[in-house]
Amino acid sequence: MRGSGIENAAFETPSSSLGPQRPWSPTGSSARAPGRSDPDFEEGPCGWGGCTPEALQLCNNPEGYLAVYSLLATFQGIVVNGLVNISISTIEKRYELNSSLTGLISASYDISFCVLSLFVSFFGERGHKPRWLAFSAFMLGLGSLVFCLPHFVVGKYHYGAKPEDTCQAPETISANITCNASTKPLHHKYMYVFMLGQLLLGVGGTPLYTLGTAFIDDSVPKHKSSLYIGIAYAMSLLGPAIGYVAGGQLLNVYIDIQIPERQDMTYTKVDQDDPRWLGAWWIGFLACFFAIWLLIIPFSMFPKHLPGTAKIQAEKVSETHDDGSEALVQIKNIGKNFKDFPISLLILLRNPVLMCLIIASSSEALVTTGFATFLPKFIENQFGKTSSFSATLGGLVLVPAAVLGQIISGILVSKCKMDLKSIIKFMISTCSVALLLNTVFLFAKCRNEPFAGVSETYNGTGTLRNLTAPCNANCGCSRSMYYPVCGRDQVQYFSPCFAGCKSYVVDSNMTKIYHNCSCIGIPKRGNVSEDFLFEAIPGKCPTQCRFLPLFLTIFFFAVVFTFMAVTPTTVAILRCVPHKQRSFALGVQLVFLRLLGTIPGPILFGVSIDSSCTLWDIDECETKGACWVYDNERVVYLLMGMSAACKIITIIFVILAVYFYKPPPLNKALSPKNAEMVSAV
16 A cells, blocks of 8 residues: 555446445455556555555545535635625725725626636646645635635724714804715725725635536446536535624624623613614634635545446446547547646637537626625615515525526436437526526516615605705714615604604613604694604615515526526536547636626626616715615616516527537547547557
8 A cells, every 4th residue: 555545556346326435445356448448547445655544445435425525515615605795785895985896896706717727727736626726715715814814904883973963053063074084995905905805705615616526427327427516516516605794693693792881871772773783793604714624634634536436437328519529639638737728728729619608607707696695685775674584584595496407407417318419408408497486576676665865855845866855954964984874754764863753762672762853744644643744763664565576586586597507507518528528618717707706797787787776875075985875766777677688698699509419429528538538459
């Protein structure tokens, strides 16, 4: 037995079935195909160097690798697609960033992913893939740590008193309304730290979905590949679900854990309904940092190839698109040196089936990533829910639907033993159903609740898009603190000051009840007392929109059919290219996926949502921050239009993939290892 753990010549040949395979044994038979001696498929025991305990060999099979891979993919999903997305709204408010800038933060992950995908997938194809995944775990953990650093650097959060709590004479508060220019660049400085964390997360994610997926395809029979990949991808989607749910609960914890004690009757504690409330978004990132680094240990144990890989590869039949690339790669042994990089890339770019599948998946990625980033904000603003509840609700509906779609498609492709053309036709049907279900946004068209100075005037006085009216002109109100109150007329006001409230009482729950509000109109419910007429309570007015259950139901099925195309797309890409270019093909796909999909997706969605803003956060320095109120109807039509356009593009290019695909003739449909034998002869 040699110390490297990958150079042993004798071990048990495992079964190619889905069931558990026999572990490596030092006394077993040769795992290579009969009569062959191929160093590319050297297999070995599980362990570190000469330390290969018998117990570890129970994990030295595709099931053991799939379990560890799924854990890493799950934690990667928790951080990248769960915690980051759910923290966007809180980060915007804490560091005063608008949606366009937070969209740029989200896209930073894809920027580093895009830059490194080609090189990692090209050089890692013939390398030690499990060790590449150990490096992936290291970088993902480091990125999680860096992303939460701004919380520890910026200091404690001071929500302060509400300066525009009630209507006061202008001269009594004018001294507090000053522009402190030294605080203006604070938020943008921390934006770069978030971007650095995302860049590191992108570095860690690069080997995961290129080399990690190809290693699964290496280690299992062809008709089982879709099932294994479907399970792996489904497990990776559990990450966002856990991230949304756990992150949503963490947002119920105060950002600095302990809420500062109330100092006097004018300085009340914040609660979750207070717009000044910020949740502990950073805890999840810190926990994932420790958990992900623990996964470095098991990945460092796996050999270069699992026992039985050589036999499995010898039994596979090629479905590569018949454009001569398979023979060219085999005869010239393309991909072994860096000088082969240009010709390897050119071979893939000239494959019309591959490029059609890549463009189709990129179009889907654009809309999917956009919704993953801003779905909590959409629910929060469209249906009047809190940020934590919106995030939890979005995660509970969006991610289980995506997991279900992945598992269903993986099972169908595996059980029906679909060939490449059948897989692509299956994708056309699922994308078409998803397009029809895209009309779900028509059921989410909820009108904005009345907002004085934004959507309606102050009882016929003042003008729209102007918070100041005759009833509050002498109150000296400032827009630097958004503290909405709901009047008894069911109209929302920017703050008690803009509602013209001059007095208040504090109830037993330490909640202020405002009276003598000159801007609040008379409710249309008959005669009531004067105290009742001029009263306001903290918080937004309850929404009258009742479409949330219907929206979530239809949206659930739309997501199911959308993600039913993900696993088949990956399997189709692996089959339509030469065997030795599979990892590289996934790398090329991910580059286009980022350039055309996930990088512009959050930015385009952020810009579109910002274009629907009707009330911006503007401080004393007249600097624009986050958006407080959106035009709900405009947001719906924008999102529905973008989603429908992307799905139509997807369907068109999947149809083109079927049209261009040319299966290899029977005499050319050799297994990769048999093709090597023919080329050698």
